Each structure stands twice: as structure tokens, then as C-alpha cells.
Amino acid sequence: MTGEAPLAALFDPLSVAVVGASDHPEKWGYWLAKGALSGRDRRAVHLVNRRGGGLDGVPFRPALTALPDAPEHVVVAVPAPFVRPVVAEGLAVGARCFTVITSGSGRADEHALAELVTGGGARLLGPNCMGIVDTTTQLRLSWGDFPAVAVGLVSQSGNPALEIGRLLARAGQGFSRFVSLGNQRDIDAADALESLIAHGPTRVIAAYIEDFRDGRRLARAFAAAHAAGKPVLVLTVGRGPASTVAAASHTGALVSPYTTVAAVCREAGALLLDSAGELVDTAVCLLAGVAARRGGGSFRVAVVGDSGGQGALAADAFTVRGLDVPQLSARTTEKLAATLPPGAGCRNPVDLAGAGEADLGAYARVARALLLGGDADAVVLTGYFGDYASANPAQSARECEVADELADAAAESGRALLVHTMARDTPAPAVLRGRGVPVYERIEQAATALSGIALLAPPSPNPSTTRRAPYRIPDGSYETVRDLLASYGLAFPAARFVTTADEAVDAARSVGYPLVLKAMGLAHKTEAGGVALALADADALRAAFERMRAATGAERYVVEAMATPPYAHELIVGVRRDPAFGPVAMVGLGGVTAELLADTALALAPLTGARARVLLSELRHARLLAGWRGAPSVHLEAAAAAVCAVARAAAEHPELAELEVNPLLVHPGGAVALDAHGVLA
Structure with missing residues (x-):
């Protein structure tokens, strides 16, 4: 559900009920009730507490069923065992939106709560959220002070929102709207961001997001905000090694969740920042009209x-x-x-x-x-x-x-x-x-x-995956992946796959010397002794085969033509399927030093040729490719086409968790892949 109107009951309800209201200032129910009452000039406000009492002349009602009118928006701040009965009661009286402050009692119970709410035709914010504030509609359903100006904030955590609010206030700025997402069991970051795009008083959008869920939808929301003239400032976590998951390829080591988010922000025209202070400093500058x-x-x-x-x-x-x-x-x-x-x-x-x-x-x-x-x-x-x-x-x-x-x-x-x-x-x-x-x-x-x-730059358009693969590849071996990528137009040297030394010598007659012998089934062949280069004759080939079999125990090998074009450079091109963002393409300086150099650029796959060329230009060592100290430039169009081929193959084969070409040899005459492998999901 997108846009402002579908969430009107969340941001500007006709009536609000706070269940768990309190007259004790140290309790959440007090601040929620106090905030709700600040909007009495705009909407009906009901306070519910089964023990009775009242606040600011408004009596506490014992239950939602005891209210004179059905509340459109119900705020739930009761102990966890009572949340579901309160929600069921709210649905029965006709509530359209629920903001659940209470922490959930487990993933299964939270999903069941969301199904109950959405099945009843309503929407759920939370659970485990800090609430919602819209300073333009006099809606204050949260704890804390939120100064009113023009920053719309979406946050998965409460304290960063409070810090941002206080820093904005010191700078003479404030919020148009604040949405605390909590555990996002229904209304999520994309819903909230899309609502801010349609929200006139919001001029700058800020977001603290830990769980990107449908990352492609969020990227589209970032791009739509940029197109609407509303810059998006993003905070996230995940730069430390504790957030990195080891994988079976160089790509897995080079594409972390944080680097993926950074690449998505660049592509979508959003700005990824490091701290609440940086976010506020930038927002203040943007609100002053700096562009x-x-x-x-x-x-x-x-x-x-x-x-x-x-x-x-x-x-x-x-x-x-x-x-x-x-x-x-x-x-x-x-x-x-x-x-x-x-x-x-x-x-x-x-x-x-x-x-x-x-x-x-x-x-x-x-x-x-x-x-x-x-x-x-x-x-x-x-x-x-x-x-x-x-x-x-x-x-x-x-x-x-x-x-x-x-x-x-x-x-x-x-x-x-x-x-x-x-x-x-x-x-x-x-x-x-x-x-x-x-x-x-x-x-x-x-x-x-x-x-x-x-x-801040305009979003980079990427093609959607329009063609579904006609088959699923059975494994991620070099032989299989080579055939797959060749069908997408990627060039490889002449090669034959063998199992014995005699077969290798026979294959060499058609491949030609000098050649390369590689053992199959190894993630990092060079380190394992699974690669022999520049073999000049049958004797050298037989000797290399025996050494390699003893070192690796491999059952299958490839005899491949030796590619030695002048002025060549090695790249790595990989795609990793991110749980939130789907296939993410990476290009970098490659070969055995790929992880050492860590000179990479990322983008969502598939890619346009123009976007692939931009990735190549973003590398720290991009000048090597363009010609360094009198050397000719590599064939950048061929290099970009090779990157596009790998990205599209991965995007159209969801059975692949990772796909990698390393090295991709780029040179003035074109580009040729010297090794490749995949990891099945």
C-alpha cells in the first residue's frame, strides 16, 4: 500500500484511543495520553484504563467497547499478554489502525498479531515501537519532545530519533513527521517513506534502518523521493566484522551488507551518513536550500x-x-x-x-x-x-x-x-x-x-529482469558456469575438460600450446596448487597433471588456451544475492590480490552498459584501465559488456546465491574470462 491516503488513519485519524493510559508521569501511558490530548482541537481523544481514573479532565474508560464512538486509531500500551485481546476488541468496534508500543512476545505471536489486524482490514505499526508524531496534524502519540519544522524521520530505534530531534532543535529545526517502525510486522520503512514523499510539509527525509526487508522497494522509494525534490538521508549499521558473513568466494568477502546499502543509496540518489550529528548537519544545510x-x-x-x-x-x-x-x-x-x-x-x-x-x-x-x-x-x-x-x-x-x-x-x-x-x-x-x-x-x-x-546525484536507472531463465543450472562448477556465461555473450579461451593425463595431452592438440591446466572443484585454486600456467609441451603438461592430482586430489581438470594479450589488467566481477536487495553486482581489481586490494564498486543487478562503465570509473585504480604512463586504454566497452553479462546471468538465475568471474582479463582488444564459478542457493 503506497502513498498518503491509505495511511490517513495512522497520520491524521478522526479519533484516537490510548489503551493503557495513565496519570503517572513515569509511565508510557501518561505520555501517550498527554500527547494525544494535545490534539483535542482536531480530533476526538479517548483514554482507556480498566482501573478508572482520568487525566486533564478526561475520564478513563474501562474498555474500547465503553467508548461513545468507535476510535479510528488505537494506541496499545498494555502488558504483552493483553495486546491481542485489546486488538481484537478494537477490530470489533471498527478501528482502522493500531500502534502497538508493547514489545512482542516472539516472532510467531507478532506475525499472528499482524495477520489478525490486516485480516480485519486494518493496519499495524509495531509492535515494539515508540509511536508516531505528525506535527502538521497535531498528532503526538509518543514519548519525548518533537520540535515542529520540515524533517520527516523514519526510525527503527527510539533513542536515535530522540537524539536527532534534540540536535535539530538546537539548530532551530524540527520534525514534520516521525514514524517509529518497531518490528515492522505490517507497516514498514517503505510504507513510511512513500507516505513522506506525498507529505507536503516534509522537505527532507531521514531514515534509520537496520532491517531493509524488501530492499528493492526501498531503493525505488529513495529514487522517487529524489525525483520529488526531497533528499533522503540514511543511517544504518553493519560496517564491523561482526556484521559480515563469510562466503565461499572472493565476492562473498568483498560484498558486505553495509557496502551493499552504500551502493544502493548512491544508485537511488540517497545519502548514507555515519552519525545522527552528520544527518542533522546535512539536513539543516538542505533546509536552507543548499543543493x-x-x-x-x-x-x-x-x-x-x-x-x-x-x-x-x-x-x-x-x-x-x-x-x-x-x-x-x-x-x-x-x-x-x-x-x-x-x-x-x-x-x-x-x-x-x-x-x-x-x-x-x-x-x-x-x-x-x-x-x-x-x-x-x-x-x-x-x-x-x-x-x-x-x-x-x-x-x-x-x-x-x-x-x-x-x-x-x-x-x-x-x-x-x-x-x-x-x-x-x-x-x-x-x-x-x-x-x-x-x-x-x-x-x-x-x-x-x-x-x-x-x-547527491540523480538515481541511476537500471533495467529490470524481464527474461526468466529457461533452465536451472545443476551446480556451480566452472564447466557449468562457463557454459551459462558463454550463452550471455561472455568470451572464454578455448578449453576441454578431462579426467586423466592422457585425455589432457589429447585435448592439448586441439587447444594448442602454451596452455593452462586447472583443477576443478576448488574455490581458491592458486592457493591449493590447482593452477599451472604456460605449459609448453606434452611433457610439461603430464608433469603438471601428476603434481596437481597429488596436491589437490581433484577428479576433473580443464585444459585451456593461455591468454596473454599485451597491456591487460585483471578484474573480478561477481554477483551476490542479498536477502534484502536481491542480486548485487560487484566489479573490482581482480586476480589473486582481489581481497588484498579491496578496490571494488557495487550496484544492483542487472545493469545497463552505462551503469557498468560508471562502476569501472569508480574504482580507485580506474586510471590503470584508461591507460597509465603511455599504455593504451583497455577496451572499456567490452569490459562493461562483460560486467553486464555476468550481472544479467545472475539476476535471471535465482538458483545462484553467488556468481563470480575472477579473473576477467581486460585489454585493448576486448575482454576474456579466465575462471568462473557459482554457489547454489
């Missing part, structure tokens, strides 16, 4: 400091995060020189050299010149501004006037102005925040926010 440059290109930043040291440190902070701190045009430099005293720095970063202390208006004049000069996409003021009133309260009024002038200049220019100040809770920063100018206590906050926004 990535249209048409791509580096994001340009002009820095203004009232200290040479602070300006230089700020410039470095932006540079190391990939932002451009460009030279200023002669015209802008001349305007600054006319404004600033002799000896001031008129390049980027701009050093006021005491001009602000002599005249606070210098801050606004310099910022205006930079904002209107066209040399930068954002101007960052760093240093002491905002703190003059702390040392001399008599300067407070003038400092606030200059703050207004700064905000006016930003509004007139249509460009971003960010302020980093030493001050804390003084009047001028409050004026700036009130005018929508982001204010930060640390310069790295501003740098992280701008660098993140610069990374």
Missing part, C-alpha cells in the same frame, strides 16, 4: 575568515572532503580589495585582517561580494562573528543587524551561506538560524554537510 550543482561538476566554496589561521583550516577541511576552494576572479578580488583594509587577504580563503573588529558591517559586505560574484556555489563565514556580544553586550544589536544583512545577501544571490562561529546561544546566530542560514559550532560540520550534498 548540489546541476549538471555535475565540483562544488565550489569561498571561505571568509576573520583569522588567517581559521580561514586556512577551513579551506583544508573543505578540500580534503572533495570540495573545490577555487581562485577568485579578478573582478571579485578587486571588489574585496576596495572593501578591506591594506594587507587583507583577497584570495580564497579571504582574510578580513581585523576589518570586522573595526566595522561589523565588513562581514556582510565581503559575504555579499562573494555571494554575488559567481565564483562559488557556497560561501562559508568562519571565526568570531556571533561572539562579539559575549565580550561586549553593547554590540549585540549591531551584530544582529549584520546577521540580517548576511541573510539578505544570501537570499538575494540564491546561493548558500553557511556560518561557523565560536559563539554559543548568542543573539546573532539565533537571527541567522531564524532566517534559514545554517550555523555550526565546528567547521568540520559545515564541511561534512556540504560535501554530502555535493554527492
Whole structure:
């Protein structure tokens, strides 16, 4: 179920009943009831507690059946054994939505509860959730204070939501809507995100997600939000080794749940961040109207400091995060020189050299010149501004006037102005925040926010899997996988599969020398002694066969032509079927050093040729492929086509948990796969 209307009973019900209401401030039932009562001007509110009592003049009713009218939305905050009877009673009186705060009593019971609710034509949020808040409809069904502005938050955990809320409040921002997902037995992250896309007051969407469930649907929701002009900021977990599951291939070691989420966010136009603080810093910047440059290109930043040291440190902070701190045009430099005293720095970063202390208006004049000069996409003021009133309260009024002038200049220019100040809770920063100018206590906050926004890019369209495979492969052996991938257009050297030395020598007559002998059935052949290269004649082939059989005990071998094109590089191309996101394609620097280098790029499979080329360009060592120190470029179109072939084969064969080609030899004349194997689901 998608969109806003199907969940109207969740976000803007005609009536609410809180079951488990309490008059004791230390209990959840008190805060839920108190919050529900704050919306009495908009909807009917009923409080239920079988022991009686009341709150703020509203009596507690003994049961849902004792209410004068059927509640549309029922909040359940009773001990676990009583949840199901309360829900059944709510369904009987006609409730359309249930928010279950109570922790579940086990997966089976939670699924049974969800079946009861959805079978009755209603929806379930939770169980084990913190509730829901919609500041635009006066709906407060949660514990905690949620300031009202324009960030829509979807979270699987309560405390991160509270932290985000408090950080937003300090920055003069807040929530349009907050949805605590809990155990997602019915309403899930995708439902909540889709509702925020349709929610007019929400301008920025934030999400803390641990369990991605239907990851492809979430990716589509991220992309739809981007298309609607609503940036999505994501937090998740899973970067540590405890979250990595070992697998039988290099691909399994290189494609972790976190790297998959990072790749999906990049593809879908969402921004994956590391902390609640980074999320809030970026959201504040986005709410101020800061946006990535249209048409791509580096994001340009002009820095203004009232200290040479602070300006230089700020410039470095932006540079190391990939932002451009460009030279200023002669015209802008001349305007600054006319404004600033002799000896001031008129390049980027701009050093006021005491001009602000002599005249606070210098801050606004310099910022205006930079904002209107066209040399930068954002101007960052760093240093002491905002703190003059702390040392001399008599300067407070003038400092606030200059703050207004700064905000006016930003509004007139249509460009971003960010302020980093030493001050804390003084009047001028409050004026700036009130005018929508982001204010930060640390310069790295501003740098992280701008660098993140610069990374926001339109989603990358990928083809859907339209062709179902006509057969299921019986195993993941090289022989089987080679035939499969060849049917998708992937090139391999000439080869014959054998079981004895005599068969190997006979096969060599058709394959030709020099050749390669490989033992079958080994995940990592080189380490096990299962590969012999550049065998030049029958004697060398027989000797290698005997050594290999003794070392590996393999029953089957392949005699394969030796591929030695000049200026070649080894890639690894793999696909792993993620439980949430389905097939995830990976390309990286390959061969025996694949895991050592860990130079990879990921995307959902299948892929377009354009997307495959982007993956190749994202590798840290991509310049090797494009020609390094006079070497010719590899055939990038052939390399991309090979990546697409592996990705599509895996996407169309769901019986494969993993599929890998390693190495894929790419060279100026094309691409050829030298080894491959699969892991059956």
C-alpha cells in the first residue's frame, strides 16, 4: 500500500484511543495520553484504563467497547499478554489502525498479531515501537519532545530519533513527521517513506534502518523521493566484522551488507551518513536550500575568515572532503580589495585582517561580494562573528543587524551561506538560524554537510529482469558456469575438460600450446596448487597433471588456451544475492590480490552498459584501465559488456546465491574470462 491516503488513519485519524493510559508521569501511558490530548482541537481523544481514573479532565474508560464512538486509531500500551485481546476488541468496534508500543512476545505471536489486524482490514505499526508524531496534524502519540519544522524521520530505534530531534532543535529545526517502525510486522520503512514523499510539509527525509526487508522497494522509494525534490538521508549499521558473513568466494568477502546499502543509496540518489550529528548537519544545510550543482561538476566554496589561521583550516577541511576552494576572479578580488583594509587577504580563503573588529558591517559586505560574484556555489563565514556580544553586550544589536544583512545577501544571490562561529546561544546566530542560514559550532560540520550534498546525484536507472531463465543450472562448477556465461555473450579461451593425463595431452592438440591446466572443484585454486600456467609441451603438461592430482586430489581438470594479450589488467566481477536487495553486482581489481586490494564498486543487478562503465570509473585504480604512463586504454566497452553479462546471468538465475568471474582479463582488444564459478542457493 503506497502513498498518503491509505495511511490517513495512522497520520491524521478522526479519533484516537490510548489503551493503557495513565496519570503517572513515569509511565508510557501518561505520555501517550498527554500527547494525544494535545490534539483535542482536531480530533476526538479517548483514554482507556480498566482501573478508572482520568487525566486533564478526561475520564478513563474501562474498555474500547465503553467508548461513545468507535476510535479510528488505537494506541496499545498494555502488558504483552493483553495486546491481542485489546486488538481484537478494537477490530470489533471498527478501528482502522493500531500502534502497538508493547514489545512482542516472539516472532510467531507478532506475525499472528499482524495477520489478525490486516485480516480485519486494518493496519499495524509495531509492535515494539515508540509511536508516531505528525506535527502538521497535531498528532503526538509518543514519548519525548518533537520540535515542529520540515524533517520527516523514519526510525527503527527510539533513542536515535530522540537524539536527532534534540540536535535539530538546537539548530532551530524540527520534525514534520516521525514514524517509529518497531518490528515492522505490517507497516514498514517503505510504507513510511512513500507516505513522506506525498507529505507536503516534509522537505527532507531521514531514515534509520537496520532491517531493509524488501530492499528493492526501498531503493525505488529513495529514487522517487529524489525525483520529488526531497533528499533522503540514511543511517544504518553493519560496517564491523561482526556484521559480515563469510562466503565461499572472493565476492562473498568483498560484498558486505553495509557496502551493499552504500551502493544502493548512491544508485537511488540517497545519502548514507555515519552519525545522527552528520544527518542533522546535512539536513539543516538542505533546509536552507543548499543543493548540489546541476549538471555535475565540483562544488565550489569561498571561505571568509576573520583569522588567517581559521580561514586556512577551513579551506583544508573543505578540500580534503572533495570540495573545490577555487581562485577568485579578478573582478571579485578587486571588489574585496576596495572593501578591506591594506594587507587583507583577497584570495580564497579571504582574510578580513581585523576589518570586522573595526566595522561589523565588513562581514556582510565581503559575504555579499562573494555571494554575488559567481565564483562559488557556497560561501562559508568562519571565526568570531556571533561572539562579539559575549565580550561586549553593547554590540549585540549591531551584530544582529549584520546577521540580517548576511541573510539578505544570501537570499538575494540564491546561493548558500553557511556560518561557523565560536559563539554559543548568542543573539546573532539565533537571527541567522531564524532566517534559514545554517550555523555550526565546528567547521568540520559545515564541511561534512556540504560535501554530502555535493554527492547527491540523480538515481541511476537500471533495467529490470524481464527474461526468466529457461533452465536451472545443476551446480556451480566452472564447466557449468562457463557454459551459462558463454550463452550471455561472455568470451572464454578455448578449453576441454578431462579426467586423466592422457585425455589432457589429447585435448592439448586441439587447444594448442602454451596452455593452462586447472583443477576443478576448488574455490581458491592458486592457493591449493590447482593452477599451472604456460605449459609448453606434452611433457610439461603430464608433469603438471601428476603434481596437481597429488596436491589437490581433484577428479576433473580443464585444459585451456593461455591468454596473454599485451597491456591487460585483471578484474573480478561477481554477483551476490542479498536477502534484502536481491542480486548485487560487484566489479573490482581482480586476480589473486582481489581481497588484498579491496578496490571494488557495487550496484544492483542487472545493469545497463552505462551503469557498468560508471562502476569501472569508480574504482580507485580506474586510471590503470584508461591507460597509465603511455599504455593504451583497455577496451572499456567490452569490459562493461562483460560486467553486464555476468550481472544479467545472475539476476535471471535465482538458483545462484553467488556468481563470480575472477579473473576477467581486460585489454585493448576486448575482454576474456579466465575462471568462473557459482554457489547454489
